[in-house]
Amino acid sequence: MSAAVSYKTGVYNMNDKISIMIVEDDEILSREILIFLEKWGYQAAGTSDFSCVFEEFQTMHPHLVLMDINLPYYDGLYWCRKIREISDVPVIYISSRSDDRDKIMAIAQGGDDYVEKPFRLEFLKAKIEAILRRTYQYKVKDRIYLNEDLYFEHVTSTLIYKNQEVELTKSEKKILARLMESRPDVVTREELMQALWNTDEFVSDSTLTTVISRLRSKLHGGCQEDLIRTRKGQGYYIQ
Numbered sequence: 001m002s003a004a005v006s007y008k009t010g011v012y013n014m015n016d017k018i019s020i021m022i023v024e025d026d027e028i029l030s031r032e033i034l035i036f037l038e039k040w041g042y043q044a045a046g047t048s049d050f051s052c053v054f055e056e057f058q059t060m061h062p063h064l065v066l067m068d069i070n071l072p073y074y075d076g077l078y079w080c081r082k083i084r085e086i087s088d089v090p091v092i093y094i095s096s097r098s099d100d101r102d103k104i105m106a107i108a109q110g111g112d113d114y115v116e117k118p119f120r121l122e123f124l125k126a127k128i129e130a131i132l133r134r135t136y137q138y139k140v141k142d143r144i145y146l147n148e149d150l151y152f153e154h155v156t157s158t159l160i161y162k163n164q165e166v167e168l169t170k171s172e173k174k175i176l177a178r179l180m181e182s183r184p185d186v187v188t189r190e191e192l193m194q195a196l197w198n199t200d201e202f203v204s205d206s207t208l209t210t211v212i213s214r215l216r217s218k219l220h221g222g223c224q225e226d227l228i229r230t231r232k233g234q235g236y237y238i239q
Contacts, residue, residue: 020037022066023047023066025047033124053071054079068093080110212228
């Protein structure tokens, strides 16, 4: 393999963000996908020149490619074949083509999966995580970035700011993990109360309010902004 980065081994440096290349000529959809992925801690970039997709791939060296099929100049099948000449990086097709023959052709040309338009962004995220888990030797949700210096390690429920652990109580870890799992959706107070039942603290409505307040303060120290938002009458969420 002549590429500067080999993806055959499934090796990933946990100090780096996962990079995803978006090859989609619908500017609105491409932007929506990019913003959504960045909220979940991915490093995403859209194609700027559809006549030079292969060159941009070589420059970016992404960990995964989202590839539309109907593109200007050459279609996504052509670009996937070009990528396969130098790399085994996973490619997910995103296309409005619904015929099974198109899907079979897409996979036969080197694609790893196929997502039919229109789709929910959460569904696309699930597809991305599944392929990354299979390709690279780590779990995608182990590390969720809140900003460049602040991230949450899901398995250990650890909050890290500038490579230093932020001390959290058991209750704070439970609440933060539940909010991160549902991000950016709202989690009700009842659901958060249920998450606290397995901790050593006495659980009451005021207990939850106190835990949320402490957690907000600790997150603010790393982001200088209020990451935990309140939706009146519904619950809490993290953007």
